[in-house]
Amino acid sequence: MEADPDQKEKEREKAADSQSSGVEEEDSGAAGESEMEYMRNLLARTLGLGSDKPEKILDALTLEGVAKFMLSDKCKNVVCMVGAGISTSAGIPDFRSPGSGLYANLQKYDLPYPEAIFEINYFKSNPEPFFTLARELYPGQFKPTVCHYFLRLLKEKGRLLRCYTQNIDTLERVAGLQQDDLVEAHGTFFTSHCVGMFCRKEYPLSWMKDKIFTDLIPKCEKCSSVVKPDIVLFGESLPARFFSCLKSDFQQIDLLIIMGTSLQVQPFASLVGKVPTNVPRLLINKEKTGESGSFMALLGFGCGMDFDSEKAYRDVAWLGNCDDGCMALADLLGWKKELEDLVKKEHAAIDAKSAEEAARGVSGAQSASQAKEEKAPSAGTKGEKKQD
Ligand SMILES: [Zn+2]
16 A cells, blocks of 8 residues: 555644644643543443544555554554464464463373463472473574564554563564563563562573573572562463553554454453554454454443444454564555565574574574573663563
8 A cells, every 4th residue: 555645744734733723632732632532431431421433543444444544643652462373473382371282281290180280379389390391392493473573663663652462482572672662461481580489589581491401490599499480370460560551551552453362361352442442453363353242232332343343443353364464564554675674684693593503512492592582682671670
């Protein structure tokens, strides 16, 4: 799709002369406006009010429509929600979610029930199965996908407000997103902490990696308690950052892009409903998801996705794999070449690093992880200080 330069110009003019008429989201009084908008949406959501025809933001409920909107001045803050589906093409197994086929192979651990392996209470009494599994599933190489680099491009274009990820594989960081760009809703393998309540010593990924492949159970050097990767196990609460970020992010959001998640896990999935009613939502996924059940619709909660009904006005589904979806969107945005070049360049750098490590006789898995770690901090990650 061609970006319509006239359109942009028109919008700029409109912005310039609407000051007197006080229309819509201008820079002047933006704070007040957004507060009003927030209150309106809050009321609309909680009371089922404001159900009069919402403003139509997209020209068409298609990828083209979304791309056109993204190229306009109205789309400054894009929030992305991503899940396991964006990492499958990188060969990362869906580490935690049930139904991935993982649970079928767990008999050997003699667990009371399969999910126990990812439960914090079980982990505290018997961490061995978790670490055995971690070793088995440890990716041989960490190579972000086209989709991850699309996120990076969004950031470089100044459009990415935040990426909320369910993934713990750290590929967003490897692709060049920084800590501030991310909410790792289910935690991350990037750092680990001693579980000792009064110790909580932090360890980097390289340390955890070594332990996983040498000792069976990583123990704290200070107090000998078990050290756990900072992933959120069942029975643990989500990082405080998840809740603090969403409060402000969803007041500023102009577009939500949901990729590679079936929106089954709460409270992550509930983010979809936190988006103001006039903000478009694009789903790039293998199948449609997040649609509101008839029961919810009956109660007047219009927060579920609506791609197809006659009332549909802002939700777009692009079905297929995330890499293809991102490339198609990049093409419409005029970013295709840039995205292809970025992927090529970054993948070549990762391959070169791996080859170099291999030549030095480091094991394949190890070299890959080191490549990743050297990469991530250079992308500007503030390594030491733990999140909340
Ligand atoms: Zn400790």
